[in-house]
Amino acid sequence: MLAQILAVTWMNLRSLPLRLGSSSVVVVGIAGVVAVLVTLLAMAGGFSAALERGGSPERALVQRAGANSEMSSTLNPEDVRILSTMPEVAAYSPELYVVADVPKRSNRQPANLVIRGVRSDAFAVRPEIEIVAGRALAPGKRELIAGRGAAAEFLGIDLGAKVDLRNNDWTVVGLFTAEGSAYESELWADLPVAQSAFRRGATVQSVRVRLTSADALEAFAARVEDDRRLELEALGEEEFYAGQSKSMDALIRGFGYTVAVIMAFGAFFAALNTMFTAVSARTVEIATLRALGFGGGAVLASVMAEATGLALLGGALGGAVAYFGFNGFTVSTLNNASFSQVAFDFAVTPELLILGLLWALGLGLVGGLLPAAQAARLPIVTALRGE
């Protein structure tokens, strides 16, 4: 049986060059579906990853209870002091969080850029931050360090450049990375300087806490909630970022699947049409093989093999387009949850490529099934008459 299938399949493949036109329609159609699907999912994945990468299981974010973003939260110095005495806290970093309009490099249109006021504690809480050019912030100076993504996306955010924020001149003294997390889309400044420049008095927007261990999160959150002096809530950082990325992630994914499904319909009909044409062009050949004693199963399998072969070729092509065209492609978009621009890389992962191939395989199988069944059920005698 296998020898039969292989022989008939091989024969089909040999005749492929005669049907190059219609076959390439299938390949290109399915390549399009897979390229779009993989690229959009890579975008969604990259966006979520950029946000979630900032999250550590050992860290918590404390903000005003009910605040739906860091921006709409306020903590006063007494809040910070009480938090600092809690036993689960290993290190803590009170942070100012404001948003400024800065033009983007791409279209020179102003977009939101996050400015985070920090003390040196911010680096103790986030050991992944690394100054990759220039130097760290000097206390008491109107200086900025810029995340890699912010520098790439925003006009004038260059090492050594002067930046005008709310009518004050700031100097960019360093560039930092944060393992690709959302912090890379921010500007950081010295906390007291930022508090006075943005007229925040002694208040901050949030406190970042490094816990004694990941297991301490629950106890810490409970302690913050139960403390009657505080109207604050503590969230695990991972949970916080997952929540932020959820809506955008769902939006991109939903869009990706919708477009892919619409295109898949087109590719499905192309595959169907191509395989029906292939079968009817070879009606007499198939009938001859059947007369010689080849089974209907072998004919069925060979048509399916051709359809899935073309589909997988398309899938591989689409995956290659997504990978070589978009993997690591950096874009930025507004993170609705934090009102800030987030720069992120498209992440064309092996999982996505496999998903793309599975889609291609599925399209090939369903597109090939009817034509294959028709080929296998051809009545030999009528088909031999060439009718």
Added chain:
Amino acid sequence: MALVRCQDLQKSFVKGRETVEVLDGINLEIQQGDFLALMGPSGSGKTTLLNLIGGLDHPSAGAVEVGGVPLNEMSARQLAKWRAENIGFVFQFYNLLPVLSAQRNVELPLLLTPLSSRQRKANAATALKIVGLEDRAKHKPGELSGGQQQRVAIARAIVADPTLLVCDEPTGDLDRETADEILSLLEVLNQEHGKTIIMVTHDPKAAERAAQVLRMDKGRLAQEAA
């Protein structure tokens, strides 16, 4: 014992609302080693009878037995296997696969046998030699003349060493001279290789080469001496 035995064989086709009676009670015995020509007007049912004897189709009624095997009682799957082992088909338009070389075309029926790839190649080469085309093994059908293509088809028909060759107008598409060559080849296969041959033809000259001629008309047989 007769190799082929048809008893009150009937075949009708349903075309729309009409039922067309194509074979109307065929009784026929063909002896092992016979070379039989089947003649008759177009539409008289020659191809239909050949298809039943070759196990390509089921009769509507009656029995057809080849080598003691009752074909009318077999499933399509059993028939396919039986055809591969017992029947060689030769068609008017050769029905070779255009993408395969002559050698590969001849090898096709052997893919249904347990023979090794080397054995298949060797047997196909032998069959091509019998039809006199050993030097054309690598050629595709499109690179061969009509007569050469029919020789390749005959090599394909005999490669698995079947007892019965079923030929539907094997010279119908060939000129006189080429037709004569093909008929001589069939004679050789009949006389030297012991193949039993049933050949449908419209050509009286071709029928003369057969040992026996049967005439069909309107789905019935009228026997006469060769």
